[in-house]
Amino acid sequence: AQSVTQLGSHVSVSEGALVLLRCNYSSSVPPYLFWYVQYPNQGLQLLLKYTSAATLVKGINGFEAEFKKSETSFHLTKPSAHMSDAAEYFCAVIYSSNTGKLIFGQGTTLQVKP
Amino acid sequence: DGGITQSPKYLFRKEGQNVTLSCEQNLNHDAMYWYRQDPGQGLRLIYYSQIVNDFQKGDIAEGYSVSREKKESFPLTVTSAQKNPTAFYLCASSRQGAPNTGELFFGEGSRLTVL
Numbered sequence: 471a472q473s474v475t476q477l478g479s480h481v482s483v484s485e486g487a488l489v490l491l492r493c494n495y496s497s498s499v500p501p502y503l504f505w506y507v508q509y510p511n512q513g514l515q516l517l518l519k520y521t522s523a524a525t526l527v528k529g530i531n532g533f534e535a536e537f538k539k540s541e542t543s544f545h546l547t548k549p550s551a552h553m554s555d556a557a558e559y560f561c562a563v564i565y566s567s568n569t570g571k572l573i574f575g576q577g578t579t580l581q582v583k584p
Numbered sequence: 585d586g587g588i589t590q591s592p593k594y595l596f597r598k599e600g601q602n603v604t605l606s607c608e609q610n611l612n613h614d615a616m617y618w619y620r621q622d623p624g625q626g627l628r629l630i631y632y633s634q635i636v637n638d639f640q641k642g643d644i645a646e647g648y649s650v651s652r653e654k655k656e657s658f659p660l661t662v663t664s665a666q667k668n669p670t671a672f673y674l675c676a677s678s679r680q681g682a683p684n685t686g687e688l689f690f691g692e693g694s695r696l697t698v699l
Contacts, residue, residue, distance in 0.1 A: 479624060502686045513588075513674055513690030514627075560626060564686045571642070572686055574619075574626040 476575035489548040493561030502564040503544045590691035607675035614680045616658035621672040
């Protein structure tokens, strides 16, 4: 079955430290990959999107993600964490551009310690 | 400002009652979606609609119903047949077709609690 897996339901980093959130997709290469962010009691907001134009994708708030076909991964990174980055992050894929149906990972909660 | 409005933000329901969650968008988007969010399970698709007067079941449609009579509106009814309705419900919309595929705009959600 087509799926996306986020490794680690909770990640904790210190302010200023590197943020790394992991995402792996199932073996068929999906046409589109995404990262969304959700702040408490709010909806989701698009961080960035991969569409095969470039393997390194830059998003909002200093985040970026790299598509690695050999590892079937699309990990999210940020060089220096800020307190305002504390949120839940979701990786998502689309396998059928006809329906546009997104498949979401389970989510990773990022905690940023002062 | 353009966006998606969900109401109510919080809703309490007694067992056996149907409830309807409202979702309105003024983004002129063709497609609209309803997701259910439970802790540790990510988002699961309930129903989606790509055009007015048409909608399709998602992965967990049982116990839910929707309508799409207007482009701007996509209400979700949680029926008494839904065995575990307590959850956070998110409505979203998007333009149709690449390069917009998958770029969803979300409302702020409705939290339903069954007493």
